Amino acid sequence: MANDVLDTLRKDINEIDAELLVLLAKRRRISHSVVEYKISNNKPIRDEQRELILLEKLIAYGKSLGLDSYYVNNVFQTIIEDSVLHQQAMLQQSLNPDALNETNRVAYLGGQGSYSQLACHKYFSRRAGKLVELGCDSFSKITHMVETGQADYGLLPIENTCSGSINEVYDLLQHAQVSIVGELTQSVEHCLIAQPGVELNEITKVFGHPQPFAQCSQFIQTLGEMQLAYCDSTSSAIQEALKTKNSAAIASAQAGKNAGLEVIKSAVANQPDNHSRFIVVARKAMQVSKQIPTKTTLIMATAQIAGALADALMIFKQQKINLVKLESRPVPGNPWEEVFYVDLEANLAQNNVKRALEELKEVTEYVRILGCYPSESMKAVQVINNDSLVEE
Numbered sequence: 440m441a442n443d444v445l446d447t448l449r450k451d452i453n454e455i456d457a458e459l460l461v462l463l464a465k466r467r468r469i470s471h472s473v474v475e476y477k478i479s480n481n482k483p484i485r486d487e488q489r490e491l492i493l494l495e496k497l498i499a500y501g502k503s504l505g506l507d508s509y510y511v512n513n514v515f516q517t518i519i520e521d522s523v524l525h526q527q528a529m530l531q532q533s534l535n536p537d538a539l540n541e542t543n544r545v546a547y548l549g550g551q552g553s554y555s556q557l558a559c560h561k562y563f564s565r566r567a568g569k570l571v572e573l574g575c576d577s578f579s580k581i582t583h584m585v586e587t588g589q590a591d592y593g594l595l596p597i598e599n600t601c602s603g604s605i606n607e608v609y610d611l612l613q614h615a616q617v618s619i620v621g622e623l624t625q626s627v628e629h630c631l632i633a634q635p636g637v638e639l640n641e642i643t644k645v646f647g648h649p650q651p652f653a654q655c656s657q658f659i660q661t662l663g664e665m666q667l668a669y670c671d672s673t674s675s676a677i678q679e680a681l682k683t684k685n686s687a688a689i690a691s692a693q694a695g696k697n698a699g700l701e702v703i704k705s706a707v708a709n710q711p712d713n714h715s716r717f718i719v720v721a722r723k724a725m726q727v728s729k730q731i732p733t734k735t736t737l738i739m740a741t742a743q744i745a746g747a748l749a750d751a752l753m754i755f756k757q758q759k760i761n762l763v764k765l766e767s768r769p770v771p772g773n774p775w776e777e778v779f780y781v782d783l784e785a786n787l788a789q790n791n792v793k794r795a796l797e798e799l800k801e802v803t804e805y806v807r808i809l810g811c812y813p814s815e816s817m818k819a820v821q822v823i824n825n826d827s828l829v830e831e
């Protein structure tokens with residue numbers, strides 16, 4: 440194919456992509472108007488029935504145009520997720536006008552290229568206010584910045600699909616004077632990156648944060664005698680890899696590219712589907728609309744007697760509250776004593792949740808609400824079992 444033919448075809452693709460963007464922006468504007476209607480009419484933000492009908496229709500129409508169902512389904516699940524999360528953010532901002540800042544000063548781990556920075560951009564891109572980034576070198580610095588008013592928000596990774604709960608963050612939440620006001624999930628695609636042209640066999644030292652090392656433990660084992668150097672963030676690991684040719688870092692491909700590094704090996708995490716869940720903390724708690732799927736996180740200590748934890752958990756069952764995560768951590772200074780962190784699908788404004796908390800006080804030694812916040816772990820509606828998704 441002559442070059443000019445390829446150029447013409449690519450020009451056509453560029454034009455179509457630009458048109459798609461114009462339409463996506465138009466769809467988002469309409470979705471913003473829908474939220475205004477939902478606010479005035481007290482309707483839930485998410486309408487799964489409408490999503491299902493929409494997806495089924497689109498899949499059928501896509502088929503008639505020669506597009507396969509999985510493709511249409513994936514594209515529109517992404518579009519709908521964006522629409523719902525934007526609506527949630529708008530509703531939350533209208534409900535908490537005090538929290539509307541001209542600037543959002545956000546403390547997070549690392550700097551340029553850290554996964555926390557990606558998560559920070561993702562979360563605040565949906566919110567009004569100019570983002571002011573405050574990169575920190577430790578998790579405790581992040582909560583300290585929020586507690587002392589040097590930052591409006593802090594962003595902390597709390598769990599990862601490969602390495603599990605991030606204990607350091609859980610422990611910090613025991614005493615930090617902050618409230619959880621949001622959450623988000625960020626995909627984490629670890630790569631081994633180094634200076635351009637360097638081959639894997641030339642690398643003698645790999646830099647990384649302990650979390651990525653844990654999430655890539657199987658790949659690290661294949662490196663044999665390789666020297667591992669722990670850094671306080673992925674951004675510092677990148678800085679180290681920039682210093683010498685024989686060094687590499689575990690980071691995202693994009694972060695490496697921004698720093699002028701190249702990917703030696705991609706997809707080095709233990710599981711291909713690697714995601715981290717982050718929490719957003721602020722000094723003051725926020726109100727969450729009942730129109731939004733909500734989570735409440737609390738910390739509790741039960742007596743050291745048989746059945747004490749079971750009694751506490753039974754309350755959630757009786758009040759029909761879904762428990763989505765239970766984590767236990769030791770109490771510093773009190774050997775063999777544990778505190779429990781509980782994530783509930785619950786809003787503090789609901790009467791059954793208020794009742795559960797009252798009853799919980801009776802059967803536990805200590806309870807504290809860490810936060811009530813909009814859930815952003817959005818479960819996609821399942822058209823997958825529908826016949827329309829099965830290709831004939």
Ligand SMILES: C=C(O[C@@H]1C=C(C(=O)O)C=C[C@H]1O)C(=O)O
Nearest residue numbers: 470473484485486489490519522
């Ligand atoms: C836009 C709406 O809000 C949400 C987003 C949808 C979408 O983007 O298509 C569909 C249903 C709702 O979950 C709506 O209710 O129509």
